[in-house]
Structures are given as structure tokens and as C-alpha cells.
Amino acid sequence: MVTAAPSTSLSSSSSLPVEEEVLGTTPPLNQTFDALWASRADEVKGAMAHAWKGYKAYAWGKDQLLPVSHSFSQWFNLGLTLVDGLDTLYLMGLTEQFAEAREWVEKDLDFDQDTEVNLFETSIRVLGAMLSCYHLSQDKLFLDKAIDLGDRLMVAFNTNSGVPLSDVNLGSPPFLATLTTIFLVCRQAHSERSRVVVILLYL
Numbered sequence: 001m002v003t004a005a006p007s008t009s010l011s012s013s014s015s016l017p018v019e020e021e022v023l024g025t026t027p028p029l030n031q032t033f034d035a036l037w038a039s040r041a042d043e044v045k046g047a048m049a050h051a052w053k054g055y056k057a058y059a060w061g062k063d064q065l066l067p068v069s070h071s072f073s074q075w076f077n078l079g080l081t082l083v084d085g086l087d088t089l090y091l092m093g094l095t096e097q098f099a100e101a102r103e104w105v106e107k108d109l110d111f112d113q114d115t116e117v118n119l120f121e122t123s124i125r126v127l128g129a130m131l132s133c134y135h136l137s138q139d140k141l142f143l144d145k146a147i148d149l150g151d152r153l154m155v156a157f158n159t160n161s162g163v164p165l166s167d168v169n170l171g172s173p174p175f176l177a178t179l180t181t182i183f184l185v186c187r188q189a190h191s192e193r194s195r196v197v198v199i200l201l202y203l
Contacts, residue, residue, distance in 0.1 A: 045092050052089070052097050055081055061104055076117045076126075079109060084125050087132045106141055111149050114171045119156045119164055127153065 059065040059072035063080040066072055082101050089098040130146035133139065149170075156165040 045094070048085075048088065048092055049094060049097070052085070052094070056097075056100070061108055076122065077113065077115050078111075078117070078122070078126055079104065080125055083109070083129045086129050087136060090133065090136050102139070102141070105145065109145065111145075111152055111170050114169060116167050116169050118167055119153060120166075122149070122153060 054067060055065045058067075058070045059081065061079045061082060062072035063075045063078065064073045065081060082104060086098065086101055086105070089101060127146055127149050130142045130149065134142035134146065152170045153168060156168045159165060
């Protein structure tokens with residue numbers, strides 16, 4: 001005797017279809033994702049505030065925080081960490097921290113100093129920071145700082161070949177900055193006992 005297979009059809013009294021059941025008991029998908037990303041954004045913002053608190057306590061206005069030793073290191077003496085983080089503070093809405101950093105830029109960031117800086121690093125980290133902060137806030141302080149620094153970095157392009165110098169002295173006249181860079185290149189070549197002969201032609 002053949003037994004009929006059990007019916008798999010849903011009766012009118014069965015539960016709602018899966019799609020309706022899910023939509024009826026959980027938030028819409030876009031709301032779920034919005035809440036998830038908002039939570040993640042708050043965690044990132046909190047991490048930034050925590051890191052900034054440590055920098056302010058142990059290395060305020062210095063280039064780099066050394067968190068293990070609670071001290072700092074200097075590279076260009078331009079407050080690299082502070083300057084580099086300005087636009088991040090602004091975008092995250094950390095208004096108190098941004099205001100403190102802006103005050104430091106206004107009162108303490110001075111480019112007129114006898115300091116050798118790397119053209120690439122200073123362009124992307126300091127000049128770029130000043131320009132991005134001006135773009136975001138329309139605060140002319142940042143534009144004035146960018147113009148001052150840009151004028152000082154322009155000496156790096158004052159070469160016969162058109163290839164910019166890798167390093168410049170922010171406080172030196174163009175000619176002295178060029179001589180300083182030549183000296184550094186020659187010293188490096190000598191220290192490595194290079195067999196490469198470098199011919200420098202300045203007409």
C-alpha cells in the first residue's frame with residue numbers, strides 16, 4: 001500500500017512568511033547598519049581622545065610621544081603629532097582639543113628656526129595639515145602659516161636640474177640651504193665609502 005507523503009504546504013493559520021516575520025521583529029536593515037557604524041565611530045573617537053590625552057600630558061608641542069617612557073622625541077621641532085592631528089580633531093568634533101591645538105599653532109609654531117627638515121615629510125605632514133585645516137575651518141591663521149612654510153620650502157626647487165633638494169633649512173637663505181644640503185649629501189656618501197662619484201654643477 002502506498003502512503004501519501006505529508007503535505008508541506010502552509011495553512012492559513014501558520015506563522016507569517018519569514019520575510020515578514022523578520023521585518024516585524026527586528027529593525028530595518030539600514031537602521032541596524034547605522035547603529036553599528038555609529039557605535040564603531042564612537043569607539044574610534046574615544047581612542048583618539050585617549051591618545052591625545054597622553055600626548056598632551058607627556059609630549060605637548062613635541063614631534064612624537066614615547067608612551068612607554070612617558071617622554072618624547074624631536075625630529076623637526078615642529079610639533080608634528082599635534083599638527084598632523086589637527087584635521088582629525090576637527091572632523092571628529094573634538095572641539096576642545098582642537099581649540100587647544102589651534103592656540104599652540106598660533107602662539108608656538110614658528111618656522112623661522114635653524115632646523116633641517118625633509119621636504120617630503122614637511123610638505124605632507126605640516127604644509128598639508130595647515131591647508132586642510134584652512135579648507136575645513138576657513139580660519140585664516142592656518143592659511144598664513146601655510147604660506148609662510150611654503151615660501152621657506154620653495155628653496156628646495158631652486159636647482160639647475162629642476163630636481164628638488166631632499167632637505168632644507170627653514171631659517172636659512174636659499175643659497176645657504178643649498179650648500180647645507182650639498183654638505184649632507186657628501187658626508188653621507190663619505191660615511192658609506194661609496195665609489196659613486198657625484199659631480200655637482202652650479203653655474
